[in-house]
Amino acid sequence: MPRRRAFLSAAVVGVTGFSGCTGLLGTGDSSEPDGNVVELTGTNEFNPDEMTVQTGTTVTWEWTSPNHNIVVDSQPDDADWDGHEQIESSGHTYEHTFTVAGQYDYYCKPHQSTGMTGTIHVEEGEEEQEE
Template sequence: MAATGVAGGGAAGATAAAAQETTTTSSGNTTASGNETTTAANGTTTSGGASGGGGPTKEVIVGPGGSLVFEPAEITIATGTTVKWVWESDNHNVVPSSQPEGADWQGTPGAPSKTYNTGYEYSHTFNTTGTFEYYCQPHETAGMVGTINVKESISSGGGGGQKEANPEHMGVPFQAHFVGLATLLMIAVSLVYTFFLLKYGESPHASGGN
């Protein structure tokens, strides 16, 4: 296990944003080297290391209800987000088909033909921007494919300027509505006052007998 960890550390030094793996076997034995996590059917889980900690997590269901799909099939995340695939049916895997230059995402451990069953979990933290596409090797022809769009940030921090610049969320429409309502109210009061003034202002009862 120590040898694997050293090898993983060396790979990380060569490629700053490279994906690294942590694997949990069905017997509970683990080999750790970075920002991926797999969980065996027996529930044993190992953390992916510091690079995968602290960030948000997005869950993707593998084969929900026995259907041959990833749910959701397409997601958009910010860099540093961990995607966790959770198996809800048997004989599936996650195999990358394309990814941005500089990324080194390997997908589920083992050869592309190696599949996993219900209860298995696999996680990977995405640190490289771009589009990642993947598929389930036994069911690719059935349309079991997925897409992950990784951006620098989503609706927060530096990438959230679009939301902050929207004046509709800053109280402006409410001010405009209040001004409009106040204007209508003033017009209504003026009309009522004028009506009563014209109707009763010249009444003989209004002039008095003094």
């Protein structure tokens, strides 16, 4: 993905001046997971906390630290996303395919008070195309 590479390069250039400050880039080899993946991180955040996908897209949540869950706060009237209210530990993954366009707000119950919230924007896609 050339666009992503360009972004990462820019990010590296951007933090070069701050010696020792690598927080933005995290501990892995990328700052944000590839594809439609949201990480539940050790800093008690959804990464990324906002994502836009098209209908029919499957989003995967990956627990990279323990004690998180996914509670649906609001969603379109005709959607029936249940989230994943069971609290899980590192290594767990959960996925959901969004078929109804609209905005989905969710949060992590244990860390709601510290702002662990996320939003998925689902746009009406064109006809589904499998490549």
